[in-house]
Amino acid sequence: MNSVQLYNGVNMPCLGFGVFRLTEAGECERAVSEALKAGYRMIDTAAFYGNEEAVGRAVRESGIPREELFITSKLWVPDISYEGARQAFPRTLRLLGLDYLDLYLIHQPFNDYYGAWRALEEFYKEGLIRAIGVSNFYPDRMIDLIAHHEIVPAVNQLEVNPFYQRTEEQEIMEELGVRIEAWSPLAAGKDNLFTNPVLVSIGEKYGKTPAQVTLRWLVQRGIVPLPKSSNADRIRQNFDIFDFSLSGADMKQISTLDTGKSCFYSHRDPSAVRRLTYMKWE
Ligand code: A2P
Numbered sequence: 362m363n364s365v366q367l368y369n370g371v372n373m374p375c376l377g378f379g380v381f382r383l384t385e386a387g388e389c390e391r392a393v394s395e396a397l398k399a400g401y402r403m404i405d406t407a408a409f410y411g412n413e414e415a416v417g418r419a420v421r422e423s424g425i426p427r428e429e430l431f432i433t434s435k436l437w438v439p440d441i442s443y444e445g446a447r448q449a450f451p452r453t454l455r456l457l458g459l460d461y462l463d464l465y466l467i468h469q470p471f472n473d474y475y476g477a478w479r480a481l482e483e484f485y486k487e488g489l490i491r492a493i494g495v496s497n498f499y500p501d502r503m504i505d506l507i508a509h510h511e512i513v514p515a516v517n518q519l520e521v522n523p524f525y526q527r528t529e530e531q532e533i534m535e536e537l538g539v540r541i542e543a544w545s546p547l548a549a550g551k552d553n554l555f556t557n558p559v560l561v562s563i564g565e566k567y568g569k570t571p572a573q574v575t576l577r578w579l580v581q582r583g584i585v586p587l588p589k590s591s592n593a594d595r596i597r598q599n600f601d602i603f604d605f606s607l608s609g610a611d612m613k614q615i616s617t618l619d620t621g622k623s624c625f626y627s628h629r630d631p632s633a634v635r636r637l638t639y640m641k642w643e
Contacts, residue, residue, distance in 0.1 A: 362402055363603065365585060367515040368538040371492045373464070374431050375580050376600065377403030379544065379589035384411050392591050393419035399597045405518075405542075405587045406457075407435035407468055408449060413456035421458060432459060435468035435496060435518075436477060438638055443476030450484055461488070466518055467495045469637055470502045470628060475509070482512045492516065496544070497628050500533040507537060516540050521584055522548040523560065523575055526619040531584070543579050546586035547572050551624045559614055567605040570598060577602045578615050 364372040378396040383389035389412040393404055397419065406416045413434060420430060434457065440449035450465065465481060467474050474495070481493040494516030498506065507513050517534055521527050521543035534541050548554045560571035569577070572588070576599055579586040588599045607615075626633040 367492050367540055369515055374403040375585055377405050377587045379405045379587035380412055381410050383591060388591055389415035390419045395593045395596045397423040399600045401600055402429055403431040405433045408453055409437040413453055417457040431463040433464040434462055435466040437468050438471050441467055441472035441474050441477045443480045446477040446480035463491045465490045465493055470498045471638055478510055500530055514539055516542055518542040518544055520544055520623055522546055523615055523618040524548055524552050524620050525623050542585040542587055544587055546579055546588050547575055548624045559618055563611050573602050577607055581607055
């Protein structure tokens, strides 16, 4: 499948499958199996999601050679420290049933992410992770992290969708050599994304849905979307975006949807920091 190259030369698929909230018994495994059948080769999980074991089972059952897959997981807040990462990463590998990860991310810019980054640098140098990165880091924290460490994060996974486009942040990340991945690229359907008139009318020209237009728009911006779905038809639909291209005029029209505001929360909002720090995913 089409890929993007990270600054360290590693090729990463240009579209992946997200599994946040796929926690019911069997649900995650089924969805990942459908995604792999549909052609996805990148699966994005996290310790916090509580489904690494299910992802591992689906991956094994698929029979797809390991080197054709791109598996990402993330370090959760209480473990974001040097010692925490040293212990949490082997646990993640064990749950997934893998002996290396393609990408491992610090999930949130909280706790001792300096210490955690040093542990990730060690795992990377030991060849246990092909690329290391972060998630939800705004440019100020990213520049600071890079200034004081040896290895530059290859990826920053952020909320990006048509209502929160983050074009200036993308320019900064590109200058730094950091590739953006988009979590909740469909804004989880918020603000009526699936019936948005601009996305509907652009989609009608190509016989595509607003979800497909949105994912294609991200791919054309060089941002790697990670849509999730528990429904086999929608899983397939979200992968079926490689037989059309949006024109410059389409891209410009979509740019008018930007509100400059998150559809979820700001990582600088004290209540969000508190919630994410003490949150448990049951
Ligand atoms: P479902 O699992 O029932 O398909 P995001 O990736 O932005 O967080 O969005 C995920 C949400 O959007 C889920 O609620 C998912 O529901 C829904 N969804 C995913 N793909 C589509 C699609 N192509 N059309 C409509 N809804 C979708």
